[in-house]
Amino acid sequence: MRDQIRLASPHLNESHHHWRAELRKFVTQHITPFVEQWEEAGEIPLTLWQQAADIGLLQLGFPEVYGGVSEGTDIYHMIIAAEELAACGAGGVYATLMVHGIGLPPLLHYGSEQLKQSLIPSVLKGEKHISLAITEPSGGSDVARLQTTAKRDGEIYRVNGSKTFITGGMRANWFTTAVRTGDEGFGGISLLLIDANLAGVSRTSLDKKQGWWCSDTATLYFDNVEVPLSHRIGEENQGFLPIVHNFNHERLGLTASALEFARICFEDAWAWAKERKTFGKPLIKHQVIGHKFAEMLRQINATQGYLDNAAWAVKQGISKPADMALLKVQATQTLEFCAREALQILGGAGFIRGNRIERIYREVRVNAIGGGSEEIMRDLAWRQLMGQL
Numbered sequence: 371m372r373d374q375i376r377l378a379s380p381h382l383n384e385s386h387h388h389w390r391a392e393l394r395k396f397v398t399q400h401i402t403p404f405v406e407q408w409e410e411a412g413e414i415p416l417t418l419w420q421q422a423a424d425i426g427l428l429q430l431g432f433p434e435v436y437g438g439v440s441e442g443t444d445i446y447h448m449i450i451a452a453e454e455l456a457a458c459g460a461g462g463v464y465a466t467l468m469v470h471g472i473g474l475p476p477l478l479h480y481g482s483e484q485l486k487q488s489l490i491p492s493v494l495k496g497e498k499h500i501s502l503a504i505t506e507p508s509g510g511s512d513v514a515r516l517q518t519t520a521k522r523d524g525e526i527y528r529v530n531g532s533k534t535f536i537t538g539g540m541r542a543n544w545f546t547t548a549v550r551t552g553d554e555g556f557g558g559i560s561l562l563l564i565d566a567n568l569a570g571v572s573r574t575s576l577d578k579k580q581g582w583w584c585s586d587t588a589t590l591y592f593d594n595v596e597v598p599l600s601h602r603i604g605e606e607n608q609g610f611l612p613i614v615h616n617f618n619h620e621r622l623g624l625t626a627s628a629l630e631f632a633r634i635c636f637e638d639a640w641a642w643a644k645e646r647k648t649f650g651k652p653l654i655k656h657q658v659i660g661h662k663f664a665e666m667l668r669q670i671n672a673t674q675g676y677l678d679n680a681a682w683a684v685k686q687g688i689s690k691p692a693d694m695a696l697l698k699v700q701a702t703q704t705l706e707f708c709a710r711e712a713l714q715i716l717g718g719a720g721f722i723r724g725n726r727i728e729r730i731y732r733e734v735r736v737n738a739i740g741g742g743s744e745e746i747m748r749d750l751a752w753r754q755l756m757g758q759l
Contacts, residue, residue: 372457372630372639375667377674379446381682386446396425398750405458405726407596412577414466415542419496422467429494431471432478436490445622446597451628459634459726462585464627465740467577469538472620473500473546476561476612480604485563489544501542503533503564503590504613513548514556518548518552518592527551527562529570529600531594532642539588540575547592552607559610561603570595581733608671617742618694623680624741626699629673631737632705636666636710638727642716653715662711670702676700677682692754695747702738709734 400421408414411706422428431448432438455464470493477485477500492498506516529549529714536545545564552558564571570593579587604612643654653659680697683689709731713720720727738744 371631375633375636375670377671377678379674379678381446381678383755385442386450389447389471390454390492392425392452393427393451394457396421397454397457401455401463402458405463405584406747409460409462409554409729410583410660412575412583413586414463414584418467419499423494423496428496429470429472431728432474432490436486437479437494438490445684448619448623449626449677449681452623455629456627456630456634459631459729460582460584461627461631461730461736463625464581464624466538466541466585468623469502470494470500471623472616473502473542473544474617475601475616476502476546480561480612482600483541485601485603490564498543498547499538499541499657500544501536501538501588502616503536503539503545503547505533507532507534507589508714513610515554516548516550517551518547519562520551520562520597522551523598525597525599526596529564529592529597532589532591534589535576536588536590537585538693539573539590540586542588545590545658545676546603547729548609548613551609556606556610557614560606561609561612562597563601563603564592564595564597565601568595568597579736581729581736598743614757618684618689618691620741621694621698622677622684624737625673625677625698626679628698628701628705628737629677631733632670632673632701632708635705635708635727635730636663636670638725639663639712639715641720648747659715662715666708666711669707673700673704692751694741695750698742698749699744702734703746705730706734 390609400418429437429439431440431443432450433440453465474490474493495499504513508517510513515661518529518533520529532593543566545566547562547564549558549560549562550558572587576587576589626745642661644652646653656751676697680689680693712727713731716727722728
């Protein structure tokens with residue numbers, strides 16, 4: 371059903387279709403049968419990283435020199451990966467399994483060659499784990515006012531502060547961490563690669579979440595942690611650019627995932643409506659229900675069209691941050707609408723745990739907040755428009 375309602379895209383070729391088939395087989399065999407168990411356990415097994423590396427999923431888009439797979443791949447392969455991992459109906463799988471997709475790029479694009487060679491290959495093999503540590507208890511979206519400090523002391527930085535809502539934070543061996551090395555504002559931020567085993571690093575699990583149950587989430591604490599100067603990513607006080615460099619890629623992935631969740635809501639609600647009988651006929655035969663599906667499909671198709679165009683712009687090197695921001699808003703609002711309507715169609719059956727729609731419904735808010743809230747996204751787009759028009 372998901373493929374039947376998916377618009378044909380002029381940007382996809384045989385390589386993309388083959389990749390989707392491979393991923394679908396992987397998810398069907400190694401994820402979907404176990405996802406309820408992982409949700410209850412609050413984590414996914416370490417073996418999944420090895421299995422994902424075996425099919426080239428972890429390596430997707432990273433340079434071959436570090437063990438990646440980039441030859442013959444493009445932005446659409448990444449989108450397909452986000453879509454197919456969403457098929458299990460648990461957003462925590464994609465969030466944690468692929469968290470290196472936001473943890474590694476700052477290192478890849480701005481780190482020293484020594485750091486890249488020592489760390490990236492092991493992460494892409496699924497042997498080590500890395501998380502991105504930006505958000506703090508004092509604030510999330512207001513990155514310019516982060517308070518974790520890194521004071522220079524000879525050949526080290528002394529790091530003090532904390533981070534929270536860190537995806538994959540309990541399992542990570544390394545943290546790509548935003549710290550304040552200078553004055554207030556954007557110009558005083560640096561990025562450090564912090565070893566989770568250093569003295570003074572501690573963490574606690576945030577395991578009582580509305581959704582993303584199988585995604586480990588942590589609060590991190592840095593108490594006078596000594597980080598070598600050689601572990602700085604980029605220049606001192608110039609860490610904001612590597613942070614924002616990450617955002618467009620992250621938002622495309624979140625958009626693709628949210629859009630596929632919307633398709634899943636459509637798919638599962640459609641299957642239910644065909645079998646469920648009310649007032650002497652299948653639920654799908656009632657016009658009021660049929661109109662729900664028509665409106666879901668309209669929003670799904672509109673979002674896919676926007677996503678396809680935004681991905682094409684990225685590939686051409688002409689993408690605009692405003693479009694990435696508004697695209698994410700479009701996708702998460704489409705997801706919210708479809709999750710609501712699908713659960714309404716299932717009625718009481720949708721309220722019982724154990725089905726994809728119930729799980730997706732609980733994860734609507736994290737999609738609308740993570741990677742930039744809807745409010746921040748609109749503000750970003752508005753500010754860019756003010757500078758152009």
